[in-house]
Amino acid sequence: MSTMNPKAESADAPDSLKKNLEWYIANQKALAEKYNGKVLLIVNQTLINAFGDMGTAYTEALKTYTPGTFTLQPCSPDADSYTLTLYSPMYTLWA
Numbered sequence: 001m002s003t004m005n006p007k008a009e010s011a012d013a014p015d016s017l018k019k020n021l022e023w024y025i026a027n028q029k030a031l032a033e034k035y036n037g038k039v040l041l042i043v044n045q046t047l048i049n050a051f052g053d054m055g056t057a058y059t060e061a062l063k064t065y066t067p068g069t070f071t072l073q074p075c076s077p078d079a080d081s082y083t084l085t086l087y088s089p090m091y092t093l094w095a
Contacts, residue, residue, distance in 0.1 A: 019045055020071035025082055032077035042071040050075070 023045035024031065031040065031047070038050040039057040043065060051057035057072045074081050 014068060016044065016069065017071055021073070021082060024071070024073050028075075028081070029077065031075055032081075035075045036077065038075050040071075040073045040075050042073055043069065 020042045024040070024042060035050045038052065039054050040050050041048040041057055041061050048070075049057075049060070051060065054072060054074070061070050061072060
Protein backbone atom coordinates (compact mmCIF):
# COMPACT_ATOMS: atom_id res chain seq x y z
CA MET A 1 0.00 0.00 0.00
CA SER A 2 1.22 3.46 -0.78
CA THR A 3 2.39 5.72 2.01
CA MET A 4 1.97 8.86 -0.10
CA ASN A 5 -0.44 11.57 0.89
CA PRO A 6 -3.97 10.33 0.04
CA LYS A 7 -5.20 13.80 -0.85
CA ALA A 8 -2.41 14.22 -3.39
CA GLU A 9 -3.20 10.89 -5.02
CA SER A 10 -6.91 11.65 -5.35
CA ALA A 11 -6.27 15.04 -6.94
CA ASP A 12 -6.24 13.54 -10.44
CA ALA A 13 -9.46 11.56 -10.02
CA PRO A 14 -12.42 12.96 -11.94
CA ASP A 15 -14.85 15.13 -10.01
CA SER A 16 -17.61 12.64 -10.82
CA LEU A 17 -15.82 9.92 -8.84
CA LYS A 18 -15.17 12.25 -5.93
CA LYS A 19 -18.84 13.27 -5.96
CA ASN A 20 -19.92 9.61 -6.01
CA LEU A 21 -17.84 8.98 -2.89
CA GLU A 22 -19.22 12.07 -1.17
CA TRP A 23 -22.75 10.92 -2.06
CA TYR A 24 -22.05 7.48 -0.62
CA ILE A 25 -20.72 8.93 2.63
CA ALA A 26 -23.72 11.28 2.94
CA ASN A 27 -26.14 8.36 2.39
CA GLN A 28 -24.11 5.59 4.00
CA LYS A 29 -26.42 4.91 6.93
CA ALA A 30 -29.53 4.35 4.79
CA LEU A 31 -27.58 2.42 2.16
CA ALA A 32 -25.99 0.13 4.77
CA GLU A 33 -29.40 -0.64 6.27
CA LYS A 34 -30.51 -2.05 2.93
CA TYR A 35 -27.27 -3.14 1.18
CA ASN A 36 -24.79 -4.03 3.94
CA GLY A 37 -22.15 -6.41 2.55
CA LYS A 38 -22.98 -5.65 -1.08
CA VAL A 39 -20.94 -3.78 -3.69
CA LEU A 40 -22.78 -0.72 -4.95
CA LEU A 41 -22.58 0.56 -8.52
CA ILE A 42 -22.85 4.35 -8.30
CA VAL A 43 -23.07 6.65 -11.33
CA ASN A 44 -23.67 10.41 -11.11
CA GLN A 45 -24.49 10.18 -7.41
CA THR A 46 -27.18 7.60 -8.10
CA LEU A 47 -27.31 3.98 -6.98
CA ILE A 48 -27.63 1.87 -10.12
CA ASN A 49 -27.45 -1.62 -8.63
CA ALA A 50 -26.06 -3.71 -5.76
CA PHE A 51 -24.01 -6.88 -6.27
CA GLY A 52 -22.79 -9.74 -4.12
CA ASP A 53 -19.13 -9.38 -5.04
CA MET A 54 -16.68 -6.98 -6.67
CA GLY A 55 -15.97 -9.21 -9.68
CA THR A 56 -19.62 -9.42 -10.68
CA ALA A 57 -20.12 -5.72 -10.03
CA TYR A 58 -17.16 -4.79 -12.25
CA THR A 59 -18.17 -7.15 -15.06
CA GLU A 60 -21.73 -5.83 -15.07
CA ALA A 61 -20.65 -2.18 -14.83
CA LEU A 62 -18.41 -2.56 -17.88
CA LYS A 63 -21.38 -3.67 -19.96
CA THR A 64 -22.83 -0.16 -19.74
CA TYR A 65 -20.19 2.24 -18.39
CA THR A 66 -16.62 3.22 -19.23
CA PRO A 67 -13.97 2.83 -16.50
CA GLY A 68 -13.57 6.14 -14.72
CA THR A 69 -17.27 7.01 -15.03
CA PHE A 70 -18.61 4.76 -12.27
CA THR A 71 -17.83 3.88 -8.68
CA LEU A 72 -17.92 0.41 -7.17
CA GLN A 73 -18.33 0.96 -3.45
CA PRO A 74 -18.30 -1.79 -0.82
CA CYS A 75 -21.22 -1.01 1.47
CA SER A 76 -21.13 -1.21 5.25
CA PRO A 77 -22.09 1.02 8.15
CA ASP A 78 -18.43 1.43 9.12
CA ALA A 79 -15.99 4.14 8.06
CA ASP A 80 -13.59 1.48 6.75
CA SER A 81 -15.87 0.99 3.76
CA TYR A 82 -14.61 4.31 2.41
CA THR A 83 -11.18 4.58 4.00
CA LEU A 84 -9.89 1.90 1.65
CA THR A 85 -7.98 2.64 -1.50
CA LEU A 86 -10.36 2.17 -4.41
CA TYR A 87 -8.69 1.11 -7.62
CA SER A 88 -9.81 1.44 -11.20
CA PRO A 89 -7.77 0.84 -14.34
CA MET A 90 -7.45 4.61 -14.66
CA TYR A 91 -7.71 6.08 -11.15
CA THR A 92 -6.97 5.55 -7.50
CA LEU A 93 -9.23 7.42 -5.11
CA TRP A 94 -8.59 7.76 -1.38
CA ALA A 95 -11.02 9.02 1.20
